[in-house]
């Protein structure tokens with residue numbers, strides 16, 4: 001167990017479904033807090049084995065050919081985290097423990113080894129062990145829809161929220177370490193006005209054959225649900241580089257990006273959140289995930 005004096009004062013835990021989600025949703029946030037000396041830990045729940053592959057020269061990696069995309073995406077994630085300065089990167093239950101479940105409704109959803117089929121408390125126990133080891137004050141994950149309905153995103157939400165609850169219960173699995181209550185939980189959000197303006201700009205610039213619609217973008221909500229706005233302008237470059245490192249999944253073109261569906265989206269450095277557990281800081285919208293925790297001196 002790390003002594004309290006050896007831990008950074010501010011500790012942030014992010015839970016994501018696949019390699020690439022962290023850079024798309026939180027790249028600037030992760031880079032900021034890493035640069036400020038906070039502890040930033042990423043837990044990714046699958047290796048993304050079921051993904052499509054953009055570069056033709058890597059096409060044989062897919063599940064229906066050599067089925068080596070998961071291993072390859074570990075390398076992409078390592079490179080992306082190097083761009084952000086994030087050094088603590090973990091896979092839930094260890095690399096390959098839970099396999100990518102595929103898009104909702106596909107036969108992959110029924111594989112016994114996929115994340116969607118994982119028993120909730122079994123998966124949550126792996127995360128409770130991380131929470132009780134690290135003692136983060138802030139947890140970031142997706143909303144109940146997993147942002148856009150992908151089964152691994154929905155499950156990542158369920159596991160993160162369940163682990164938040166169980167980690168704080170001293171009677172639950174005490175062998176996983178002393179209980180720890182994470183003070184603040186945030187869901188990734190995108191204000192509707194921001195994405196509508198960004199998609200209009202994308203359509204005008206036309207960097208890709210198509211343009212996404214708001215329903216394609218994770219976590220879109222009415223602006224008033226956003227509690228926290230992190231201006232990541234200073235980290236826009238490293239966020240773009242981290243996204244580009246996930247080259248099997250993402251193509252970056254200037255201020256825009258596209259997934260393998262070739263539908264352009266704005267690459268936004270300001271990142272938005274909704275506080276769903278814990279108390280907000282004194283000023284709204286918050287501009288710091290640790291606002292209100294008395295840790296301002298540790299920036």
Ligand SMILES: CC(=O)N[C@H]1[C@@H](O[C@@H]2[C@H](O)[C@H](O)[C@@H](O)[C@H](O)[C@H]2O)O[C@H](CO)[C@@H](O)[C@@H]1O
Nearest residue numbers: 018048050051052100101102103259260261
């Ligand atoms: C951002 C994200 O969650 N990507 C997932 C997603 O990938 C999408 C999927 O392959 C879809 O069929 C494509 O049209 C879309 O462009 C992709 O982004 O699902 C994959 C399979 O579960 C997953 O590996 C990928 O990380």
Ligand SMILES: [Zn+2]
Nearest residue numbers: 017018021153
């Ligand atoms: Zn994903």
